[in-house]
Amino acid sequence: MGRPDNTWKWTGAFLPLGISFFTFEFIHYAVDRYHGRTEAGKFREYLAFILFFPTMVAGPIKRYQDFLPKLRAPSRDWALDWSRGITRILTGLVKKFAVADFMTALTNHLNRSDMAAAQRWILPVWLLAYGIKIYFDFSAYSDIAIGSARLFGIVVPENFDWPYFRANIAEFWRHWHISLYRWLVDYIFIPMGGSRVRPSLVYRNVLLTMLLSGLWHGAGLNFLVWGLWHGVLLCLHRLWRRWRPAPLNPTWFHVFACWLLTFVCVNLGWAFFAMDLPTALFFFQRLFLG
Numbered sequence: 001m002g003r004p005d006n007t008w009k010w011t012g013a014f015l016p017l018g019i020s021f022f023t024f025e026f027i028h029y030a031v032d033r034y035h036g037r038t039e040a041g042k043f044r045e046y047l048a049f050i051l052f053f054p055t056m057v058a059g060p061i062k063r064y065q066d067f068l069p070k071l072r073a074p075s076r077d078w079a080l081d082w083s084r085g086i087t088r089i090l091t092g093l094v095k096k097f098a099v100a101d102f103m104t105a106l107t108n109h110l111n112r113s114d115m116a117a118a119q120r121w122i123l124p125v126w127l128l129a130y131g132i133k134i135y136f137d138f139s140a141y142s143d144i145a146i147g148s149a150r151l152f153g154i155v156v157p158e159n160f161d162w163p164y165f166r167a168n169i170a171e172f173w174r175h176w177h178i179s180l181y182r183w184l185v186d187y188i189f190i191p192m193g194g195s196r197v198r199p200s201l202v203y204r205n206v207l208l209t210m211l212l213s214g215l216w217h218g219a220g221l222n223f224l225v226w227g228l229w230h231g232v233l234l235c236l237h238r239l240w241r242r243w244r245p246a247p248l249n250p251t252w253f254h255v256f257a258c259w260l261l262t263f264v265c266v267n268l269g270w271a272f273f274a275m276d277l278p279t280a281l282f283f284f285q286r287l288f289l290g
Helices: 019-034 043-050 064-072 078-107 112-117 122-151 169-175 178-189 199-217 221-243 252-274 277-289
Strands: none
Touching (some): 019 043, 019 064, 019 178, 043 064, 078 122, 112 277, 122 252, 122 277, 169 178, 169 221, 169 252, 178 199, 221 252, 221 277, 252 277
């Protein structure tokens, strides 16, 4: 008896570059038009919004009601726009080639054979290198996109604001991939009830939102676990703040301890992002059990 065909297999498929970013903009426009939060605009304005090339590949995710006034009346201070735009593009190129690509020499070792042969102390160094790489790589693309948009006299949203310096996981997410975070809050978390429902449902909403965030980053099981990891961290932070509200005047030691815990948890989570799930579990086995 022959092997049955896999009806779920999709061969010869072609997906446009950056499809996830402008799909989110499609959804935003449709939802906000339905609720009357933005005007329809002209067809050519809608095409300019969707096909605005600086943000198509890697964001930031724009909002139509914010983009439209800038499209209709772009800045006329060409000297300032070009100065800041080129400076931002060059900043992104330095981040990409001088830092992110340099870290590849370390992150290439995040495979099962290298981790099996390495001493335990080097494993967190490799993972930390990945955390540095992914931040500088992604923020570099955002810098280039923001700078390129500025050359046309258009200011698009910021995407990163020193997230690794934040002292809790909620603040990390408010400053990491900001346009995605706000999209998830506005179009997934709040429609499910957000924080207005009873606590058990709030935690459910947080977990589902972060699971969808993981799925957005990739279809592998490791990305779902990465999303779940951050969902659990956010829920634990909420539980802790319900039990122990933030002090009005925290000491430097308190701030440092909170920052260190957040930094370690975020970077441990990158193991699920950088590797498939069996390899990530092997990484933790080697790291904690030898």
